[in-house]
Amino acid sequence: MERRIVIDPSEKPSLLLRELWQYRELFYFLAWRNILVRYKQTVFGVAWSVIRPLMIMIVFTIIFGKIAKLPSGEVPYAVLVFVALLPWQFFSSTLSDSSNSLIGNAPLISKVYFPRLILPSSAMMVSFIDFVIAFAILIVLMIGYGIYPGWRLLAIPGLLVLCILISLGMGYFISALNVKYRDFKYIVPFSIQLGLYISPVGFNTSAVTDSWRLLYSVNPMVGVIDGFRWAILGDQSQLYLPGLIMSIGIGISLFVFGVRYFNKSERMFPDYI
Amino acid sequence: MSHIISVENLSKCYTIGHAVNRTSDGIRDLLEKRAGNVFSRLKSGLSMQDRTREQEIYWALKDVSFNVSQGERIGVIGPNGSGKSTLLKILSRIVTPTGGRVELSGRVASLLEVGTGFHPELSGRENIYLNGSILGMTRKEIKSRFDEIVSFAEVERFLDTPVKRYSSGMRVRLAYSVAAHLDADIIIVDEVLAVGDAAFQRKCIGNMQDMSGQGRTILFVSHNMGIVQSLCNRLILLESGQIVSQGDPAPVIRSYLASSEHSDSESLSSGYWVNKEKLEKSGTQDFRITSLELINPSNPEHGPRTGDPLIIRIHYSANRDWHSPAFILGVKDPLGYEILRLSTSPISGFVIDEIFSSGCIQLTLDSLPLVSGEFYIDVGFARERHEFILRLENIIKMNVAAFDVYKSGFPLDRTRGILVVPHQWQHTEEKP
Numbered sequence: 258m259e260r261r262i263v264i265d266p267s268e269k270p271s272l273l274l275r276e277l278w279q280y281r282e283l284f285y286f287l288a289w290r291n292i293l294v295r296y297k298q299t300v301f302g303v304a305w306s307v308i309r310p311l312m313i314m315i316v317f318t319i320i321f322g323k324i325a326k327l328p329s330g331e332v333p334y335a336v337l338v339f340v341a342l343l344p345w346q347f348f349s350s351t352l353s354d355s356s357n358s359l360i361g362n363a364p365l366i367s368k369v370y371f372p373r374l375i376l377p378s379s380a381m382m383v384s385f386i387d388f389v390i391a392f393a394i395l396i397v398l399m400i401g402y403g404i405y406p407g408w409r410l411l412a413i414p415g416l417l418v419l420c421i422l423i424s425l426g427m428g429y430f431i432s433a434l435n436v437k438y439r440d441f442k443y444i445v446p447f448s449i450q451l452g453l454y455i456s457p458v459g460f461n462t463s464a465v466t467d468s469w470r471l472l473y474s475v476n477p478m479v480g481v482i483d484g485f486r487w488a489i490l491g492d493q494s495q496l497y498l499p500g501l502i503m504s505i506g507i508g509i510s511l512f513v514f515g516v517r518y519f520n521k522s523e524r525m526f527p528d529y530i
Numbered sequence: 531m532s533h534i535i536s537v538e539n540l541s542k543c544y545t546i547g548h549a550v551n552r553t554s555d556g557i558r559d560l561l562e563k564r565a566g567n568v569f570s571r572l573k574s575g576l577s578m579q580d581r582t583r584e585q586e587i588y589w590a591l592k593d594v595s596f597n598v599s600q601g602e603r604i605g606v607i608g609p610n611g612s613g614k615s616t617l618l619k620i621l622s623r624i625v626t627p628t629g630g631r632v633e634l635s636g637r638v639a640s641l642l643e644v645g646t647g648f649h650p651e652l653s654g655r656e657n658i659y660l661n662g663s664i665l666g667m668t669r670k671e672i673k674s675r676f677d678e679i680v681s682f683a684e685v686e687r688f689l690d691t692p693v694k695r696y697s698s699g700m701r702v703r704l705a706y707s708v709a710a711h712l713d714a715d716i717i718i719v720d721e722v723l724a725v726g727d728a729a730f731q732r733k734c735i736g737n738m739q740d741m742s743g744q745g746r747t748i749l750f751v752s753h754n755m756g757i758v759q760s761l762c763n764r765l766i767l768l769e770s771g772q773i774v775s776q777g778d779p780a781p782v783i784r785s786y787l788a789s790s791e792h793s794d795s796e797s798l799s800s801g802y803w804v805n806k807e808k809l810e811k812s813g814t815q816d817f818r819i820t821s822l823e824l825i826n827p828s829n830p831e832h833g834p835r836t837g838d839p840l841i842i843r844i845h846y847s848a849n850r851d852w853h854s855p856a857f858i859l860g861v862k863d864p865l866g867y868e869i870l871r872l873s874t875s876p877i878s879g880f881v882i883d884e885i886f887s888s889g890c891i892q893l894t895l896d897s898l899p900l901v902s903g904e905f906y907i908d909v910g911f912a913r914e915r916h917e918f919i920l921r922l923e924n925i926i927k928m929n930v931a932a933f934d935v936y937k938s939g940f941p942l943d944r945t946r947g948i949l950v951v952p953h954q955w956q957h958t959e960e961k962p
Contacts, residue, residue: 264632286663370623
């Protein structure tokens with residue numbers, strides 16, 4: 258077996274898919290590490306994955322449903338909120354974990370070679386586990402309320418992929434920026450906090466007047482959340498097609514842009530980290 | 531002949547103030563810098579601007595070229611900041627060079643730090659898998675070598691203990707062991723063995739020798755000349771980013787040691803040099819060593835000389851009573867191996883009942899049994915039951931002058947052993 262590595266500064270940075278494939282086991286192991294380490298030395302352990310979404314659901318149901326009395330259609334307000342929380346939690350924790358993944362693993366970057374793209378990508382897996390747990394809770398909730406989804410549930414994997422494209426695309430971009438400009442350590446949590454209120458998590462998108470709806474859909478998570486409500490809760494909440502298409506377009510461009518930016522700045526990471 | 535590693539005109543430059551000032555690189559920083567630049571340009575015109583820009587560039591490596599053939603064990607030595615680690619980082623593909631070209635044929639494993647990627651909360655077992663995969667092993671490879679890794683690291687009993695409870699020695703052993711079992715053609719090791727104990731260091735050196743016997747190539751950085759000399763078959767000496775000399779270990783080590791001495795050679799005229807700064811800082815009110823003297827009684831102008839007698843005097847001052855104390859002297863070669871240890875007691879059985887004020891202890895060697903060259907002396911003071919009160923390592927550096935003890939005209943220096951002893955030869959011919 259002859260493997261030849263040439264190190265040459267004039268060489269253009271390129272995305273080596275073959276190399277990513279070679280290092281796929283590292284992806285699993287880093288994901289496995291993140292999952293293992295996550296709840297070490299906590300009393301409640303995995304229960305935190307259950308407690309957090311439930312708390313948000315209760316608070317939002319009280320504030321938006323009971324106090325502000327926003328409409329929820331025919332669905333119980335708690336379920337309306339919880340369905341939106343699934344993609345939102347996935348998005349927010351993927352984004353925050355992946356944007357910190359490079360500086361959080363600084364020793365690895367300055368001492369070992371591997372395709373750096375693996376770090377922010379593997380940060381996603383923890384959120385995925387949380388997603389699965391939250392989905393199980395949702396099933397319990399829906400049985401409790403007697404809501405049964407139809408064939409539209411098949412759209413969930415597709416919508417999840419869209420959510421991955423959006424969150425990882427942003428995650429790649431911000432994690433690379435974060436290496437050089439640590440300001441993003443403060444910008445990201447703050448933006449996520451804002452995003453929770455801007456996105457239709459605590460309320461139904463139909464609360465937004467139709468003339469503003471397209472503009473509102475510039476936030477790609479609007480399309481994802483609407484999609485989730487459409488797929489899980491059936492036709493009670495309307496699917497807004499232009500919004501979804503826009504969301505897909507923005508998601509794909511974010512992902513492509515994120516990967517390219519990451520790839521371009523990858524080689525200067527060790528100098529700045 | 532094909533080379534497994536070929537490095538051509540490799541250079542790496544850092545811009546100081548960008549790359550070096552890494553910790554606080556925020557947007558504000560950047561804005562301030564920009565603003566500062568504009569300001570200084572307005573203030574001092576263009577010529578000044580050019581000069582400051584030139585000062586900001588730092589060449590960690592400049593035009594470094596060398597080739598390595600399969601199975602070689604290359605040591606890279608040099609003072610701190612000479613570019614050793616940068617070189618290894620470029621070869622490990624962590625840092626991108628500014629100029630030049632490197633070609634590596636084969637799989638590269640690099641161990642630049644002990645336990646990179648070890649997670650303190652995870653157990654030894656989990657960390658073997660994690661670290662192995664970080665170094666590029668597949669799970670199958672790790673699984674098949676798991677037992678070897680564990681037994682080489684000698685951590686069988688602690689496999690399920692979190693690594694945060696490991697001693698630093700255990701951590702090094704485990705980390706090295708994982709890397710050593712990586713199936714690579716080129717192994718790059720940076721100063722990691724310094725942490726392990728002597729026994730494990732020897733084991734690692736043995737292991738690296740075995741690996742190079744199997745045709746693997748090793749690139750090794752260390753400050754420990756002893757390890758470098760016993761492991762490597764070729765050395766590269768780097769100084770401020772450039773190769774100063776390369777070749778067989780012994781001469782390269784000598785030129786390294788010679789160049790690192792320029793700083794204090796002027797004080798060596800008496801044949802020895804006491805680290806006065808260290809001497810003043812060490813010790814307490816109760817006991818301190820005030821001065822150290824080396825005298826050659828038969829040829830005082832020479833200082834320490836091969837075969838001549840040597841007197842070593844330790845002047846001390848004590849502010850309390852010390853019962854049955856002991857003075858200890860250790861003589862070391864430039865590589866740090868102790869050649870000779872002498873103590874009033876227990877080694878020599880010279881019992882001092884008590885000391886309580888100041889005084890002097892004198893050691894006389896009838897004939898200094900060392901070849902010419904540089905040696906270091908440790909001085910220690912211990913109270914009863916050999917408990918050290920004061921330990922001054924490398925406190926004296928002595929330059930033993932050459933002398934033709936055997937009257938053969940043949941120079942006796944470090945290339946021909948360390949010791950000079952009285953001896954006779956005899957030759958008898960036997961008729962068949």
